[in-house]
Amino acid sequence: MAIFQTLPFEALEFINSYLLPRDIAALSLTCQNFQERLGSGNQYFWYRILRQALIVPGSGRSIPRKIASGIVNLQEFKEGWGYWKEASDLFSGRKTYACRYCLEADPVSRQDGGRSYAFKSKGAVFGGDTIQQFCAKCRRDWFTDLKTFTSGFPDFKVPTSIYHPVYGEYLITIPSLIKHIETQGTSYATITSASYKFKSKWLAPGLEATKWSASLGQEDAEYIDQALCLLRESYQQDYRHLHIALPPNGYYNLLTFTLYKEVLGHLKPHPSDVVIFSENIIKHIMAFIPILKAQKTDTEAINLAATFNREFLGDPKDFSLMYLKHPDSGVIRGLLEPLTNPSGSFNWMLVYSRAYFESTANDVRCYWCLRENGGKDTETNRFRYHSFISKDPQHVPWITSHIISKHSDFIFVRPKNDWVHNNFRFWSFLYGRHHVIDFRDRAYLSPEGWERLKIKPDFENEKLERFQVNFPTWCEGWATPSEYFMM
Structure with a gap:
């Protein structure tokens, strides 16, 4: 910490560029040195943050006239003006013309009297009674609706949430959700993993019987997941050239979507924008079960995964779309096709x-x-x-x-x-x-x-x-739309 405190201010400023303004404010309260450099002792620093957030609009964003006309003392720095206090009032909700987290006045979601926010309510969103106000992006990062979460994790009972009439959703803070889940003995990282979600859905009550499920039990879910993980690891290591269209977790999810439909008989096994594989894939996956049950060395199962991927995805060292002969290779070609469309990568x-x-x-x-x-x-x-x-x-x-x-x-x-x-x-x-x-x-x-x-x-x-590639949500299988969490 002593080394961090003695960094040049330019280095500190660069590091802080990766933080939300509210997080910088929290860091400034940890010691007197940071308070002088990043907090109330550096009014010019907070003038620049406020100006960047409120006066200089980001890509695709414009400041509403009513907000712009109400923002004073940001066109040029003025000695004696309390820029730190202005930011603190926004963080606390005492002032409501900008987002409490990032300080941006984002007009994307909706406007009310010249003020823009994702939602606004009195009540126990964080257990307090101040007005809670967030831009659309921060609302996505820090809140989730219960319908999204419970549809993926029906076994978890969640605490009381806030109903917001504008959105017609029951909303809960993601930090509160994480804390609640982990008090029940399961880490949040565990329940959001692809393997956990797959195994929790395996042979759940009320599913239709299929020719596959009649001969498979709960124990087989563990072996099938091991097979899917081996296929994903082989894909991640050898087929990096396809990750532009299908990341490794997306490959795992496409295989599980096929299993949900063909083995478990799910009527709605996957999002509407996903094309799943055929029953041919199931036969290959089931071939792993006797090998894994025999508990021999991992070599045979690893080689089987590499052989399957090579047959399905082609030779990774001499890849050509023209040589993809597997009946399901059309799915891969379909994922690659949009990359050159007007909005493609x-x-x-x-x-x-x-x-x-x-x-x-x-x-x-x-x-x-x-x-x-x-x-x-x-x-x-x-x-x-x-x-x-x-x-x-x-x-x-x-x-x-x-x-x-x-x-x-x-x-x-x-x-x-x-x-x-x-x-x-x-x-x-x-x-x-x-x-x-x-x-x-x-x-x-x-x-x-x-x-x-x-x-x-x-x-x-x-x-x-x-450049950044924005994959469909089904590729990563997020439990919530949030990009990051804060405990």
């Missing part, structure tokens, strides 16, 4: 290619091939866009197949150009026969914007960045 490639090579717009160039060749353009790194979807025999856009096959080390990487990524996208109509670059709000690119965009890449000096 590889859409940036189409924007760059269209901008850099306007004269032959129907040919899409691979950025990574050009980079490897020092910018030299060849026929081998091109593909005509109009046949991406309509004529491709595997129904997977060429750029997606090309990147995961030839450039797997760069699947989650793109050139760092915030101006392009934040403002433009490639938009395609009629399976690619008509396509344009437009602004995010669907306004077509202006001549000035086109000239600014049309800059050849500097492959030697251009920096790269990792």
